[in-house]
Amino acid sequence: MSVLEVDSLRVQLPTPSGDVTIVDGVDYAVEAGEVLGVAGESGSGKTISMLALLGLLPERSTVHGTARFEGRDLITMPRRELRDIAGRDLAMVFQDPFTSLHPMLSVGKQLTEHVRRHLHLDRAASQRRAVELLEDVRIPDPEAALRAFPHHFSGGMRQRIAIAIALACRPKLLIADEPTTALDVTVQAGILRLLDRLRREHELAVILITHDLGVLSSIADRVSIFYAGRVVESGARDAVLTHPRHPYTHALLDALPHPEVSKERPLVAIGGAPPAPGRLPTGCAFNPRCAHAVETCRLEVPQLVVAGDRRLACPVDPFRA
């Protein structure tokens, strides 16, 4: 059974000019011990679709669809029950470790407060657990780190602390929202290795949100490509990333530098800009930027359907093997 199964998730956010659909019918599932990579440009609805799971959206947002977490629907769950799951069974790591830790609360406090609440540990036990966690994410001198404040640490160390906080109650699912975007490249690799090791050791399901396909190719088991609030292609990592079939996935990969072939082949930028939510073109949202678009692409929104070894939302399917 999947740890999390999201089915036709739709999210609308309130704006001054009325509600705008940010996520428009998204499906995905994660198994225990598996990393699901979610990729797409900024504004494609990746983050919003995750925030919707824990009820972290702005007020007056509307969410439709289901998100079954260990069989229970998070979307319709009362807030009180959701709070018991949040931080305990389903934890999140945010993009920017410089803003996601409270600057005035000690690392120890932020690392133990939810542990004491969720696991009902006393002070001493939660303290021991905190030291364990900091060792687990390779923070030197954990006892001293507990008394320190976030500003005493570098960005990479802060993200390790944020990961320790997320893992503190031994969650079954970790949602990491661009956990390496705000960090230096050398630090990024360390954080990714850490996530990879932790999910093996803890049988953890991970949803890794990123706009960097390079990150996914190193640790994801399966990937879902988001475009304009929809999944356009999903499947096993190797299938999707080495033989992309959706023109958008293809274009994304073409825009990626390859160290081996960089001299001969110039990088190809995707023409145009992603559409603004609420002002999507008719038909396939990618059709104005797509070199392979045909007449029907402008008329009908393509559905995500099984296409061989993956699921694909492109009836034209120009890159079919």
Next chain:
Amino acid sequence: MRFVLRRLVALVFLSIGITAVAFVLTQLVPSNAAATNLGEQAAGDPAAVKAFDQHYGLNHPLPVRYLIYLDHLVHGDLGQSSVTHDAVTHDLGQFIPATAELALYSILFAAIVGIVFGTIAALRRNRPADHALRVLSLAGISMPTFWIALVALYVGFYELGWFPGAGRLNPGVNPPPSVTGLYTIDALIAGEFGLFWQALHSLILPALVLAAFNVSLLTRFTRSAVLEVIGNDYVRAARAKGLPERIVVVRYILRAALPSVVTVLGLVFANVLTGAVLVEKIFSWPGIGQYAYEAAVNLDVPAIAGVSIFVAVVYVTINFIVDVLYGVIDPRIRIT
């Protein structure tokens, strides 16, 4: 710690500066010091006038007179009030507790209500509660304190008769044995609960009037401080940890908004001290404000200088405490 020491040294210099300003201002007043202080009969006596001039160094130039004044000050001598004919320090000791009690309750009320209102307004932004609080705080800021005081006295005392109109206790009632000088606390120490209620009852109207402006000020500042914090990533992260809303608001949001709120609290102290002059006059409250009023009206120069120095020292001390509090609240400030 070094930060605190540095601030303390600055505090000493600031206090000396204050005495200089207070002294020069009192010297600018065109009044015959000997005549106003000694009374008509003594002023006619050359020996008495000479002794007076000698004591205050009045026959010396201004800088020397200032040094003499400082010397007296260090020895706890602020001169003699020409109205009460007591030492100013004695008068201050007499009147400060009444003001301290009034200010204490007023500030406590303003702080609690202002911070709660501001937080509610921010959390319920653009909803009816926010709009209602905005109207209320605008009203509180716009209406002058003396006007609020008069209306409160008219309604609360004259029309409804719910509150006493003047003084700290009912007429003819003896105050509790003095320990702190604050009647409510002294009454509790003495175990006289009837007296405690009476003292508290007398405090309510003037304390509320004095708090009105400051509640509004704090409401508005707390609201904007909370709004600035509320969208931060760490607030969302706290909710993602499954912390109850109460903890998210108090530990994560209010904690981060606290430095701005503390800054305003320093201002509130100053407002209460200046507002006390008006409120004490209207409610016949025997405090430092009334003393200052009488001193000003009667050109009681030593008393004016004494009150000025007292108020200034309180103000400077409060600001020092605010500075130290920043470091206590925000660990990022501690290192400097």
